[in-house]
Each structure stands twice: as C-alpha cells, then as structure tokens.
Amino acid sequence: MDSKVILLAHGSGGKATHQLIDSLFVAHFKNVILSDLTDAALLSVSGDKILFTTDSYVVDPIFFPGGDIGKLAVHGTVNDLAVCGGKPLYLSLSLILEEGFPLEQLTVITQSIAEAAADADVMIVTGDTKVVEHGSVDKIFINTAGIAQLHAGARLAIKNIRPGDAIVLSGSIGDHGIAIMLEREGLQFESQVTSDSAPLHGMVADMMQEAAAIRFMRDPTRGGIATILNEICSQSHLGITIYEAKIPIKPHVASACEILGLDPLYIANEGKLMAIVDPDRAEKILAIMRRNRYGADAAIIGMVTEDVPGTVILKTTIGGSRIVDMLAGEQLPRIC
C-alpha cells in the first residue's frame, strides 16, 4: 500500500495490517518469540511455559446485542490465550476514557467486565486509567493483557499441519460483525442478531484430552475465517479446501449479508475457534466440542490439501469452486 498516512485498512486485520506489522513492527522489534506472530507469545519462565498476549478494544457502539465493550475486552484476550493452548489466569485492564463519559455507563461496563472475568475463571490483577479531553477518544477504549499457563501436551503450531488434516469450526460465522453492523446502521430484522462474544477456555480445556491430535487453533475475529485460513495457507505452503454447504451460518446472518452485500467468510466472530486436527481424531474432537455450550454447532468444514499451495479454495453449494483471498481494504472498522 503506497500511503503516507495510516488508513482504516491498516487496522482491518487483512493485507494492509500484515504489511504494516511485517515492514514496521517485526522489522524493528525483531526477536524469535515475536516473529512467530501467533495470537499469544509462548514464554519460558523458570522452566514453566506461559502464554502472554494483549489486545485493545475500540468497538462502536459500546453496547450491542449480546454484549458490550467490557465483555468483549475479557473474551477477546481470554480467547487469544485459549486458542494458543493456554489456561487463562490473569488479566490487566487499562481504560482510556473521554472527558464527559457517563459514570453510569462506566459502572455497567465494569460490572460486565467482572462477570465476564468470573465466567472465564480469570482474575483482573492490575490496571490503569487515563482520561483525555472531549473528542480525543470516542467514549471509551479498553486494553487488556493476559497471562495463561500452557496446557500439558499442547503443541500448537502452523508447522505441525499436514495434508489431509481436517478443519473444524466451533459454530456459526458472522454473528458478531453483523450484530454490530445492524446496530450501527439502525437496521431491524424480524428477530435480533446477537453477538457471539463468549469465553472459549472451557471448550479448549476439554479439547486438550486430544491434545496430541490438535495441530493448530485460532479464533477467527477481525477478517473472519477467510483471513485465518489464508494466513495458515501462506505460512504452511499448503492448500485448503472448504465447503460452502458445511459452514454453519444462522439464517438471519446469511440474509443480512445478502442485503448488505457482505461475504460472511470475512465477517468477525468473537466466540468461535477454528482447529486444524488429525483427520483420524476429527470426529472425536468434534464430539467434545459439541458437548460444550459454545460448540453445539461445531462442524468439519474442510481439509488441508497439497493441491494449490498457499491458496484457499471454496467449493460452492452448486458444486463450483473459487478462490477465497485475503481481505483487501477495510470491510468494517471498529468491530472489536
């Protein structure tokens, strides 16, 4: 991207974000831990394996069907740790508040953070508060960082992925992004679309019974499942084929996508994970996921191939095929 200024596309999680990270941040902070570019850094402290991550939340609107910015700030960081094979333990919480922000709303958000933390079995152990002049931020921005203990036996890395591996998705796609979009645009549907914001640490803990069969996991947030699959393909130099008919999507989300001209493969999720697993253990892992309340609609949506390295192919419902590329430009800013 030949831009001299930061564009919204740099925060989309797609191509421009990757270019920025590689050309600026990785180039300047070069070290063996960062260059893995996983959702959480794997650290070794006195012989113990711990995971460390951070994320900032700027979602607009701050209250939306199925959640709010506080709940999202806990779930997002908890999930980044969980999908790296961690048992989340501790979170930090930093708030940047706009002068004039109603204390009543801050109280609601704080209660929501407390509930979400209790639900995710994490403690908020440190924090910071800044207030800036009216107009310097929009209402409230939140940063959380988190520490987790690596589950015994978890060996998750893109390099473990093999041709033939199955791709398991924990449930329906696009719920969060569409809920935000409809709320923001004031669009009404027959029944409400709610965000899927949820903690996935419990499902991951259960899945660890099959730790040896799980190659890699990610939570498909910004940029949706298409972006994650493309990252896996480009880093593993393998191909991926997914089947449109097998990808769970709620009817109202599908309708909203048709009306708004959006591709659900690129829409953000906040309570879903995607796992690349040994095909022989895929059904067993699927059964474990389905027993969890956040994995009831889990499905095997595709497989890793050697066919077209570096490329994600979608087999469409009518039997055609097409490429699923990285997201170019911004689909929807301030989604999380």
Added chain:
Amino acid sequence: MKFIDEFRNADIAQELIKKIHRTSGLIGRPVSLMEVCGTHTMAIYRHGIKSVLPPSIKLLSGPGCPVCVTPNRYLDHAVALSRQKDVIITTFGDMLNVPGSSTSLVKERASGADIRTVYSPLDALAIAQKNPTKKIIFLAVGFETTAPTIAATIIEAQRRNVANFYISSAHKRIPPAMRLLVEDPELHIDGFICPAHVSAIIGAEAYEFLVRDYAKPCVITGFEPLDILQGISMLLLQLLHNSPQVETQYSRVVKQQGNTTARKLVGEVFINADTRWRGFGIIPDSGLTLADAYACYDADTVETVKPEEEREFPGCLCGEVIKGKIEPETCSLFRTICTPTNPVGPCMVSQEGTCAAHYKYGNA
C-alpha cells in the same frame, strides 16, 4: 421460503449443469455468451459458475457497471464542480474512490471539498432544503435502474419548490451499447445473459431488436446461481434449435413491458441523448439528459467549470475489459500496480467491476 437456499439447491444445480453439458455437446462448437450486468459478473465468480461449465462455453463480462463506463471527463467535471464556492456534491458511495485524470472525489474531500455520500437522491434533496444558501449537485450516475428514482426526485424537488438542487447526469441506457457489442467483429457474441434489474424497468421488449436485427438469443436472467445456470441452459437451447428469441428466466420479477410507472417517470423528466462511454466513445441515443421542462435542474445551467485536460492512466486497459475483449489478467497493471487498495481504473474500484471480481475470486 427464505429465498436464499432455494435458489442455491445443489441437486437442482447438478441437473442444470448436466443439461448444459449435454446441450453444449449437441451444439458441437464453442459458444460465447455475454453478461452486461456487474451483479451477474460478481455472482458468476462468487458461486464458481465458470468452473462447472464445459470448456466450450465462454462467459464474457460486458459493460455491466455504471461506474466503470463513466469516462474520466465526467469525474474531472465533478471534481471541478466540487471546488466551486458554495457547492455541495452528493453522490452514491461507489463514485468516491474512482480515479479521474489526476485526483478523485475522496481525495478532494480530504482536501476540504464538501462531498457527501447519500443512499438515495431524496437524501440529497433533503440536504438542499437544509442548506438553502448552497447549491447541491447530485452526481446522477447509473443505468435504467437508477434513472426512475432520480426522475422522481426531480419531480419532488419541483413539488417542494426546492430551487438549489441540481443533477449532473451521466445516465446510460444499456440496449444501445449491446447493439455496438453485437456488431463488433472481434467479439462474436452468440447470445446475451440480459440484466435482471435493468429489465425489471425496461421490460423484455427492449431487447427485441437483438433478435430481429441480429438473430441473437437473449435470456433475462436472475442473480442467484440457479437463475444463472438456467439462463445459460435456455440460451444454449435457443442456439441448438436455431430459434433466437427474448426469453425471461427471471419471470418472478420481469414483465414484458417492464415497470410502466417508472418508464413514464423517466420519459417525463429525461430525453435520450448521445453520451460518451469509457472504452466505447460516443454511443448515439445511449444517455439521458433532462428534458427542456426540467432543464433548470441541470448543474450545467448554474455552474460553468473548466475541468482539467482528460488523461488516462498509462497502460490501463479498463476500456478493453468493459467491452469483454480482454480478461483483466491480460492487463499488465492487474494485481501489480492496480489492486482494490490502490485502484488505477474503475473496473477495480467498483464492487461490481470485472477486475475486482477477478481479483477477489480468481479463476479457481
């Protein structure tokens, strides 16, 4: 009925695909079919329709997107208008990023011009009423589908007595372009996948000349995968039996006479005029300009501007892509210099542009 899954049914699709293969085998020669609607182009790529057709059937993408066929001169003119004092430019969002000769509306907006995106021309009229000391110019870009709402807005402006609302019309009519395409000796089009929504306005009768004068099969086709497969199948059967006619696959929406109310509105406010298309040059009678009784709403009557000299980006082949003469991959700028994040030509900017479709969905 949710009207999504029903038109993507895998079993029915397989039946249609088999039928297409069978008919194409009986025809026994290569067949080129052209779609002239950007929504068809996107749907064909999104659902991987090319990948299920026999290799002897070629789908060509024609001038299907109004943004793509709008020449640089119109954009340069709009930019010049936006720099005038007390002018507010209103436009549909898809025009913002289209590069003109040296700048775009989005860049002009960043430099301070008052350019506002609207979802309906009526929103532009409301802006005019809220800003009585300003001149509000709506960039009227579109095919026959857009023209009726703009005609209705002009009539509404007259009813509300709004004296500061104007349009700059770059409206295009698709049938005259189809005549040029069918006469092009390089293209050899065997039949047309006729547009869905345009036809809902202009009706099936608008394509009769293609059968009468050129014996070309025409099928008005819907946008869902089963619609498109059935439309292709119907075109092939016409070719096989050598019985060219205008058929309507999209009969749940399109009527023989089209939407007579909409056509009456357009006929009241606009008259046909020669207009310039990117890639084609001037096509006689292919545009819409305000009729004398409504000429006071023409932006040219209040603002005389001198746009910069028109230039095309060196190497940009959008003009050839629009006519279906080349695939985007033939253009040396495609994917190298010209990408959705840094578009050079309109076919990459527009969400319904052929280059954008190829970039996004590739040829899997």
